[in-house]
Amino acid sequence: MMKLRVNRTDCIGCQLCSDIAPDVFGGDTEVEDIVGEIIEDNYSAIREAEESCPVGAITIAEI
Numbered sequence: 001m002m003k004l005r006v007n008r009t010d011c012i013g014c015q016l017c018s019d020i021a022p023d024v025f026g027g028d029t030e031v032e033d034i035v036g037e038i039i040e041d042n043y044s045a046i047r048e049a050e051e052s053c054p055v056g057a058i059t060i061a062e063i
């Protein structure tokens with residue numbers, strides 16, 4: 001199972017992840033902690049957001 005996590009302490013609120021995957025990362029408010037299971041439909045967008053985050057706050061972990 002894959003899990004998504006956003007480290008809010010590191011997040012600078014640039015909204016890049018929200019632009020890439022709005023269904024996952026929400027609207028225009030500061031990204032809050034998201035700890036959730038990754039569903040297949042969102043996987044490629046989440047991976048792109050992870051790679052694009054300027055501070056590396058998004059992590060995908062296999063558990």
Ligand code: SF4
Pocket residue numbers: 006010011012013014015016017018031052053054055056057058
């Ligand atoms: S891309 Fe990274 S720094 Fe920017 S809002 Fe998303 S989690 Fe925060």
